[in-house]
Amino acid sequence: MSGPPNAGPENGDGFQAEIDRALARLEFYPLDRSWRPPAADALARMQVEAACTLATDYAGFLSRYGPGGFGAGGFVDLPEGCPIGARFEVDILYGIGCRDSWNPFHLAAETYEGHLPALYLPIATDPGSNLLVCACGSGAVFAWDHEHRELSPADLDRIAAEAAAAGLDPSRLDLGQLILFWESRNPTAVRNTTGHGNLYAVAGSFTELLANTRPS
Numbered sequence: 001m002s003g004p005p006n007a008g009p010e011n012g013d014g015f016q017a018e019i020d021r022a023l024a025r026l027e028f029y030p031l032d033r034s035w036r037p038p039a040a041d042a043l044a045r046m047q048v049e050a051a052c053t054l055a056t057d058y059a060g061f062l063s064r065y066g067p068g069g070f071g072a073g074g075f076v077d078l079p080e081g082c083p084i085g086a087r088f089e090v091d092i093l094y095g096i097g098c099r100d101s102w103n104p105f106h107l108a109a110e111t112y113e114g115h116l117p118a119l120y121l122p123i124a125t126d127p128g129s130n131l132l133v134c135a136c137g138s139g140a141v142f143a144w145d146h147e148h149r150e151l152s153p154a155d156l157d158r159i160a161a162e163a164a165a166a167g168l169d170p171s172r173l174d175l176g177q178l179i180l181f182w183e184s185r186n187p188t189a190v191r192n193t194t195g196h197g198n199l200y201a202v203a204g205s206f207t208e209l210l211a212n213t214r215p216s
Contacts, residue, residue, distance in 0.1 A: 050121070082200045121134050
């Protein structure tokens with residue numbers, strides 16, 4: 001793997017060197033070889049428009065790498081009992097400066113608008129369309145189960161009935177929107193310390209996520 005322009009510990013804080021080493025270990029490769037680093041103000045503008053301040057290490061990654069994958073494969077352990085499984089297989093790391101379908105800000109505002117909780121940004125996906133998301137501000141990383149397997153069919157029926165009683169038409173809402181509505185009304189009933197039933201803590205930061213990711 002060739003490093004990005006100006007990569008290396010002499011050109012930034014220690015986390016940049018840690019990220020470089022982790023990506024080299026996992027044989028990171030770009031999805032678009034024509035990618036170039038974004039303009040200096042581009043990432044700042046995206047954060048303002050999304051009302052999402054990024055942790056320094058993840059902002060550094062987006063500034064220095066485009067979207068890509070791991071030639072060596074990449075798995076990160078999930079919390080015990082997570083319905084996604086024991087491990088999350090990282091298929092794509094999202095980045096800016098290429099197509100919208102790889103841009104975390106576009107994905108949050110368009111593809112996952114009304115599906116993801118507010119102030120979470122998608123940063124990676126697995127082959128099954130589950131996501132890794134980071135919390136705006138803190139940069140903590142969580143796995144997001146797009147199927148909401150924490151809920152039984154009976155739970156979903158009860159949630160739909162509550163939405164209907166509140167004057168909403170459940171048939172006009174998709175699963176994610178329906179559940180976010182219910183969670184906002186019943187925060188003490190969510191059986192998950194993250195406050196959202198389908199979010200599972202993975203790492204305290206993007207740097208920690210990469211350090212804990214193992215080749216397949």
